Amino acid sequence: MATPTALTYLPLATRRLLRDYAEIERAAIGENVSAGPLEANIFEWHASMRNGPLTVHLMLVFPKNYPHDPPSVTLFTPVPHANVVPSLGGYRICLDMLNPGNAAPYEGWSKCYSVASILRQLQAFIFDPAFQLDQHGTDMTIAVQRAKQFVCPKCPYTYDTPWPSFPTEYDLAKTAPTVVRRRVIAPPRKTPALRGPLIALAAEDDDAG
Ligand SMILES: [Zn+2]
Numbered sequence: 001m002a003t004p005t006a007l008t009y010l011p012l013a014t015r016r017l018l019r020d021y022a023e024i025e026r027a028a029i030g031e032n033v034s035a036g037p038l039e040a041n042i043f044e045w046h047a048s049m050r051n052g053p054l055t056v057h058l059m060l061v062f063p064k065n066y067p068h069d070p071p072s073v074t075l076f077t078p079v080p081h082a083n084v085v086p087s088l089g090g091y092r093i094c095l096d097m098l099n100p101g102n103a104a105p106y107e108g109w110s111k112c113y114s115v116a117s118i119l120r121q122l123q124a125f126i127f128d129p130a131f132q133l134d135q136h137g138t139d140m141t142i143a144v145q146r147a148k149q150f151v152c153p154k155c156p157y158t159y160d161t162p163w164p165s166f167p168t169e170y171d172l173a174k175t176a177p178t179v180v181r182r183r184v185i186a187p188p189r190k191t192p193a194l195r196g197p198l199i200a201l202a203a204e205d206d207d208a209g
Contacts, residue, residue, distance in 0.1 A: 011064070013043070013062065013063075013064055013065060013066040013067070014042060016066060016067050016114075017037065017042050017043070017062060017066065017115070018042070019114075020114045020115040020116065021036065021037060021042075021115070023114055023115070023116050024036075024115060024116055024119075026174075026175075027116075027174075027175045028167035028171045028172055028175045029116055029119050029120060029123070029167075030123070030167070030172075031166060031167055031172060032049060032050045032051060032123070032166065033047065033048070033049050033119050033120075033123055033166075033167075034047065034048050034162060034163075034164045034165060034166045034167065035047035035048075035060075035115065035119055035164065036164040038154065038155060043061065043062045043063075043064070043066075044059065044060070044061050044062070044154075045059070045060040045062070045071075045115065046058065046059055046060075046152065046154070046155045046157060046163065046164075047059075047060060047119060047122075048157065048162040048163075048164075048166070049119075049122065049123050049126060049127070050162075050166070051123075051126075051127040053140075053144050054079070054127075054140065054143055054144050054147055055147055055159060055162065056075055056076070056077060056079060056126065056147060057075075057076045057077065057147075057150060057152055057157050057162075058073060058074065058075050058076065058122070059073070059074045059076065059090070059154070060072070060073050060115070060118070061074075067111040067112075067113065067114075068111055069100040069109065070097070070098045070099070070100055070109040070113070070118070071098075071118070072098075073092075073093050073095075073098060073118075073122065074087065074089060074090040074091065074092060074093075075090050075091040075092075075093060075126075076090050076091075076150055076152065077090075077091070077143065077146040077147045077150050078091050078136065078138040078142070078143055078146060079091070079126060079132075079138065079143050080132055080133060080134050080135050080138045080139050080140055080142075080143055081126060081131050081132060081133070081135060082131045082133050082135060083095065083125070083131060084126070084135065085136070086136055093122065093125070093126070095121065095122070095125055096108060097109060097110075097113065097118070097121055098118075147159060
């Protein structure tokens with residue numbers, strides 16, 4: 001019988017969020033996305049995304065029945081985007097994958113999604129040039145200005161020192177596919193043993209020539 005671990009006793013949503021966090025820690029989403037839960041509350045994550053001159057900060061609030069239902073996502077500062085609308089405490093993102101309980105297949109939220117898949121979609125969506133329109137009195141200049149002035153009231157984020165910090169080169173390197181890493185770090189074991197005789201053979205060739 002499998003021995004229950006401390007994790008076994010945590011609610012499903014907490015276990016899933018811990019797993020989602022481990023997924024992001026193991027494989028960074030890219031150099032321009034960072035995310036993590038608040039220290040005191042695993043149901044509230046803060047994330048940052050950047051593209052060109054614009055860095056935006058977001059809040060993801062997960063329901064207690066996650067991953068059955070999706071998180072709510074709020075942008076703290078505006079972006080000129082057709083599907084970003086002013087809302088309580090920030091700006092709401094109208095994105096199909098964040099709609100819960102959609103009966104139609106291939107539409108809306110799926111409990112197979114993880115925080116990593118949400119962040120990937122959000123990044124593509126927020127910075128999609130096709131949607132970047134001057135909206136609600138916001139253009140790109142205003143968006144950048146507002147973003148630079150923003151200081152998060154709930155986490156240590158500022159524009160100059162994003163929290164969580166963006167992935168370093170080391171973080172991105174450990175994300176590289178395992179096959180490639182193995183080839184670089186651990187050469188086949190036979191190589192050192194072969195090297196001696198091979199060098200001897202090469203030397204013999206040189207002598208002969
Ligand atoms: Zn924050």
